[in-house]
Amino acid sequence: MDRKQVTIQDVAREAGVSTATVSRTLSKPTVVAKPTRQAVLRAVQKTGYQVNHLARNLRRGRTGSVIALAPNLANPFFSQILAGMSEVLSARNYGLLIADTQMGPDPDERLRRYLAAGAADGLVLFDGSLSPAALDVPGRPPVVAACEWLKVDLPSIRVDNAMGAELAVAHLADLGHSRIGHVTGPRRNVLARTRLAGWRDAMTRRGLDPREGWVFEGDFSMDSGAMAARRWLAAPDRPTALFFASDEMAVGFLGEARRADIRAPRDVSVVGFDNIEVAAHLDPPLTTIRQPRTLIGQRAAALLMDLIEGGDGAAFESMVEVDLILRDSTAPPPPPAPAGQASSKAAGAA
Amino acid sequence: MDRKQVTIQDVAREAGVSTATVSRTLSKPTVVAKPTRQAVLRAVQKTGYQVNHLARNLRRGRTGSVIALAPNLANPFFSQILAGMSEVLSARNYGLLIADTQMGPDPDERLRRYLAAGAADGLVLFDGSLSPAALDVPGRPPVVAACEWLKVDLPSIRVDNAMGAELAVAHLADLGHSRIGHVTGPRRNVLARTRLAGWRDAMTRRGLDPREGWVFEGDFSMDSGAMAARRWLAAPDRPTALFFASDEMAVGFLGEARRADIRAPRDVSVVGFDNIEVAAHLDPPLTTIRQPRTLIGQRAAALLMDLIEGGDGAAFESMVEVDLILRDSTAPPPPPAPAGQASSKAAGAA
């Protein structure tokens, strides 16, 4: 591997100028006389010179890249977000490093290392479970929180999860449902908690009962949705409609429910959260709350860029809105069953 | 932002030694006398010193990171692969940069820039549409192709797509199908071509007719699967079974077919490719060819590491095997319909 790297020296020699002039030609061409500039560019062509970013960055005191830190890279949820970030960053010639916080033994220590000098010029955090203390690195670069994160006051891009819950409950209540349940994400997850709280508020606001027995714990995964289906089926006084904290859980629920010959929206109305790609292709197509993930990535990157360039980020912080995508998994509640059946209590809700 | 960076100088002063000794204590501790070492470590603690990677890397002539270059980062297909790469790389203290080839105006030029000195120590290529000429950069770092790529001879990790097609056709033929169709990926995609060729070979090998009219062109997306459903429905002599080049297309097909009251496996048998997460949760759960994506990422990273460290990669190149995941979307073909109907010719196949 004899990579005989072409350096700025080679170009300078070839063009008969100093390295300073070569450098200037490449970074601030206007300041160089035209004939000189042309000679330099010719020499660059001839030698095939490519700037060595390592050296440039060391000199400039920046790395030219930022890190996106996610709790689980394998989660396809992040792919669109990363694509959004990459779009904004690459337009500015910044690199995008990705890392998984939950991979090693000590996530906090990993974060601290990524904040060390020379690792990156900034960082976007998607993992709300990291401890705020890990951010306490002297001279650390700017950090953007792209998750709800209650404990620390970081510049952030937030998704309006409360609004999502409100839209879901409003839609179901408008259809005539009063027994509206909720399938949650993991208890410790802040997103999950906000959606749960949003469901409670939306129910209460309408004089509906946000009953504890109508809350089914999940962890965002399809499997946990399938499990929720089994618990829902066994519940004595089960809701006629369910708002899921993720589409994946709704998918798992629908698949499992179907095995018990329960169909949406005939037997139960279902609203998801995220609008993952498959949602439109299910049977029935899933009504859901859409999160604009590409936008989240773009916004997070733009905010970080502003911070890196010395801005205060104020103009870039934002609450990303969500909206209801109406499909076919919701309908008015089924008519009350005759007395003596498991769902008899539904009569009271009509 | 007054980041007063702590440098190796500060530590040296604090410990009363030279910077060389500090450096050695940190990289090759054994070569330093114990008392000295301890003094240095104390000074590191006290000052909160963190090595500046930029400087270290410039000196060492490496960047400490590699690039994964994908045609479309938003495709969730890549998330597991990236997670697999990240796992291997971070264990070795390498960073993972990601970039999207199809974002800018000139993909080849982007590739060339990423191959420039100082951008990364190596690169994994997932985009088979890039032109080989773009790799022709003097002194470029090692590149691993993690896609089938016929034109260039790069160290590579390949997925056994032909085997996947064979498994799918074998399974359907064993069930009694003889009219087995194929829904392809995009024509120009090498993966798609290999799967199509694999289907043809597998059919021919069994004396079955790989009829052109049984090939439906798609582009891997759910939408294209739905379109294939419409074309399949309209086909005069339609196949009783379909092998899809992607699960996503199978999902789109099933959703659309259901609207025409066509169900798998009652009316048509369906085999996908990939084993995406939702496959297990569909109704019916989808029989498919599984690609171990995490493994692909791990292998690609391991191969690249070997190349970067001066190996020839030979021991790390590999063909990743696929397997058939049997679920409920396949069954023996429906009995031939009575004469006079569209599917009457099926009788000949019984």
Add this chain to the structure above:
DNA sequence: CTGAAAGCGCTTACAG
């Protein structure tokens, strides 16, 4: 075992 010194490849005040 330790230190003085060179140097990785670039950029940028400072002179002229």
Add this chain to the structure above:
DNA sequence: CTGAAAGCGCTTACAG
């Protein structure tokens, strides 16, 4: 408009 020179923070032969 251009060049000589310093220096970004580190590592590593080379002496001792």
